[in-house]
């Protein structure tokens with residue numbers, strides 16, 4: 001089966017965009033399956049940088065067809081701006097970007113409620129991206145959501161919006177003392193979005209099924225990361241979609257038997273943006289890396305990312321939760337100047353080593369990381385052309401990671417650009433190379 005899932009293994013921002021763009025040279029179909037514009041995927045090539053929030057990272061290579069699947073939540077204003085932004089830079093989207101009619105729509109009340117709830121939560125605030133993601137998924141689960149196929153139906157949409165807005169305004173006014181949102185201007189605004197987006201709406205799921213039936217290489221692009229998963233992540237400090245490989249398959253409408261390889265993107269260290277436990281966190285004043293150089297700022301919100309050492313407990317748990325076949329390890333170059341590098345190999349609670357990954361955020365907050373210290377390589381990895389070029393201690397670091405995770409590293413990345421990558425294993429096994 002020619003289906004490949006690319007999933008984040010940590011707390012997002014592992015470099016999924018770069019890896020997707022790279023694998024796209026061999027894939028014809030790319031699907032974003034869950035999440036919304038809380039995601040920010042960065043791709044760099046030929047001196048250009050693209051930041052994509054909703055559009056699949058495969059759009060930048062002209063041989064592809066891209067899909068935004070049913071499991072996503074779409075802010076139409078943001079999507080239209082993003083389409084316009086890449087069209088202005090010469091990337092064609094017409095007849096090659098398709099949106100599932102079943103994807104849910106983010107309305108302004110979702111963004112307002114996201115902010116209001118965060119304000120009210122106090123200590124329990126999550127540090128969301130404020131993009132209305134949680135409240136939109138809440139409406140979906142509550143059977144109050146409105147979907148793209150309904151937005152583009154001129155008869156249905158006004159009726160749906162009117163009934164949902166009545167409930168939402170009650171919530172805004174009675175619970176939060178906010179002003180209500182007026183129906184007519186909102187209807188007018190979203191009707192104009194529908195006119196723009198209508199040409200992109202298509203039966204995405206059947207198109208993907210046909211691609212797979214024709215043995216055409218298909219990539220499912222994960223957003224966020226394993227520990228932001230609403231079910232298995234560091235709840236409640238998570239996002240509201242299922243970010244694991246299984247959730248990605250559901251969001252794309254693809255059965256697990258169609259997936260022949262699941263690749264986990266993992267940084268050579270760990271980062272997290274937003275609140276919640278980060279067991280191998282390094283206090284900012286002791287941090288080994290300069291945020292600016294490592295570019296550890298959120299792609300979507302610009303917030304500084306928190307930084308920790310590579311955490312093998314996290315990595316091994318991600319291998320199991322996603323059924324990973326291999327790892328794409330990114331940002332090795334960021335460790336180039338260090339004398340010593342730590343790997344978290346276990347956790348202690350109250351001085352006693354624990355063997356199962358703690359599922360309660362409270363418990364994970366209390367763990368003490370057990371470290372192993374490896375010597376650094378103190379030489380640049382940014383110009384590698386083969387594995388043989390790796391400094392001895394860098395190879396040793398990577399081999400230790402493979403050993404701890406129990407799966408191979410299939411892709412190694414040592415710079416943001418496409419060419420700063422070594423493809424160690426051919427994920428698609430040479431089936432249909434398109435570029």
Ligand code: GDP
Nearest residue numbers: 013014015016017041042299331413414415416
């Ligand atoms: P995503 O959300 O998983 O797609 O990751 P982001 O794009 O939010 O963040 C990853 C950042 O690291 C981006 O600025 C990338 O350009 C950059 N990046 C990706 N791989 C590498 C790498 O191997 N080395 C360096 N230095 N930067 C990288």
Ligand code: IMO
Nearest residue numbers: 012013038039040127128129223224239273274
């Ligand atoms: P990509 O795809 C990193 C985090 C937010 C917050 C939590 C919930 O670029 O890896 P939300 O707005 O989703 O309700 O916020 O999830 N978060 C991300 N962190 N990368 C992302 O996406 C993220 N998407 C959401 O910071 O802690």
Ligand code: MG
Nearest residue numbers: 013040041299
């Ligand atoms: Mg990101």
